[in-house]
Amino acid sequence: MAKGKVIFDYDRCKGCGLCISVCPKDVIALDKSTINKKGYHPASAVKPDECIGCANCAMMCPDVIITVERG
Numbered sequence: 143m144a145k146g147k148v149i150f151d152y153d154r155c156k157g158c159g160l161c162i163s164v165c166p167k168d169v170i171a172l173d174k175s176t177i178n179k180k181g182y183h184p185a186s187a188v189k190p191d192e193c194i195g196c197a198n199c200a201m202m203c204p205d206v207i208i209t210v211e212r213g
Contacts, residue, residue, distance in 0.1 A: 146195020148187045151207040157182035161199035161208060167192045170199055 148169060155178060162170045162185060173186040185208075187193065195212040 144191050144193045144195075145212065146193040146197070147211040147213070148190065148193055148199060149209040149211065150185055150187075152176070152184040152186070153179040154205055154207045155182060155184035156180060156205060157184060158204065159185070160202045160204065161185050164198040164202045166196065166198065167194055169193045 157172055159172065162172070167189070169187050169189045169192050170185050171188045172183045174183050176184060178184045193210075195210055197210040200208040200210045
């Protein structure tokens with residue numbers, strides 16, 4: 143069961159992948175099936191049930207597009 147929920151502002155994501163590299167549970171991946179308003183493949187939660195709410199992804203994001211809700 144997820145201890146956290148990762149929320150992305152998809153249209154502002156530049157697909158840099160930094161959030162992916164710091165996720166200890168491999169919850170995040172680039173969505174290769176979508177292109178956002180900036181022309182990038184945005185990051186998204188591919189295994190949301192495994193999120194532990196650590197917020198490493200939100201702290202690493204240079205554009206501050208990730209919010210982590212803990213619960």
